[in-house]
Amino acid sequence: KAGVTQTPRYLIKTRGQQVTLSCSPISGHRSVSWYQQTPGQGLQFLFEYFSETQRNKGNFPGRFSGRQFSNSRSEMNVSTLELGDSALYLCASSLDGGPTYEQYFGPGTRLTVT
Amino acid sequence: AQSVAQPEDQVNVAEGNPLTVKCTYSVSGNPYLFWYVQYPNRGLQFLLKYITGDNLVKGSYGFEAEFNKSQTSFHLKKPSALVSDSALYFCAVRLPSGSSNTGKLIFGQGTTLQVKP
Numbered sequence: 087k088a089g090v091t092q093t094p095r096y097l098i099k100t101r102g103q104q105v106t107l108s109c110s111p112i113s114g115h116r117s118v119s120w121y122q123q124t125p126g127q128g129l130q131f132l133f134e135y136f137s138e139t140q141r142n143k144g145n146f147p148g149r150f151s152g153r154q155f156s157n158s159r160s161e162m163n164v165s166t167l168e169l170g171d172s173a174l175y176l177c178a179s180s181l182d183g184g185p186t187y188e189q190y191f192g193p194g195t196r197l198t199v200t
Numbered sequence: 201a202q203s204v205a206q207p208e209d210q211v212n213v214a215e216g217n218p219l220t221v222k223c224t225y226s227v228s229g230n231p232y233l234f235w236y237v238q239y240p241n242r243g244l245q246f247l248l249k250y251i252t253g254d255n256l257v258k259g260s261y262g263f264e265a266e267f268n269k270s271q272t273s274f275h276l277k278k279p280s281a282l283v284s285d286s287a288l289y290f291c292a293v294r295l296p297s298g299s300s301n302t303g304k305l306i307f308g309q310g311t312t313l314q315v316k317p
Contacts, residue, residue: 090243119305121305128308128310129290129305129310130307131304131305134304142304144304176243176244178305185294186232186294188246188249189246191243191244192243193241193242194242
């Protein structure tokens with residue numbers, strides 16, 4: 087089976103712009119979660135989607151949003167980019183959203199905001 | 201607040217020696233515990249998990265972890281380290297169903313493992 091794929095792998099944006107990141111989960115997986123990884127804050131949970139519904143949300147401002155499509159693919163959007171949004175954004179999928187299921191991570195999208 | 205702690209930023213071991221990467225957690229209820237590994241410029245790879253049952257769980261690449269409820273710990277171990285084990289290791293916890301944070305993985309800060317030849 088193909089793993090979790092994320093596009094693009096690298097992005098450079100300027101402050102004030104917006105960006106959309108894409109994630110394709112492992113075939114058959116219905117839950118998709120997003121995480122932000124930075125050297126200072128580590129790995130932080132952004133949100134989780136299951137069957138096109140946001141089921142959980144982390145402590146991020148409203149500039150961060152996401153959605154999931156009927157084929158389980160997910161996108162996250164960040165509007166009005168700030169320098170502090172520079173990070174590795176990781177997407178993870180799992181078979182279903184139950185807490186005993188391990189999540190499988192994609193390679194990430196490296197976002198640099200200048 | 202729910203949290204996971206990895207008290208060592210870096211662990212150094214010689215190849216062939218046993219390794220331990222420490223993890224403690226502070227959550228209410230009975231959490232589910234996970235270990236992930238991250239190689240440079242890669243996403244996280246799942247190593248193993250504890251859900252219930254035997255306190256010693258075995259995972260990928262010869263790793264195992266011991267769950268200790270009284271000490272709220274979940275240390276990662278390997279009997280004989282390899283240079284290729286050098287990477288960043290994350291401990292994580294998920295909360296049981298019914299919690300408002302069920303889907304959320306709470307990560308420790310990570311421990312860099314350096315295995316020297």
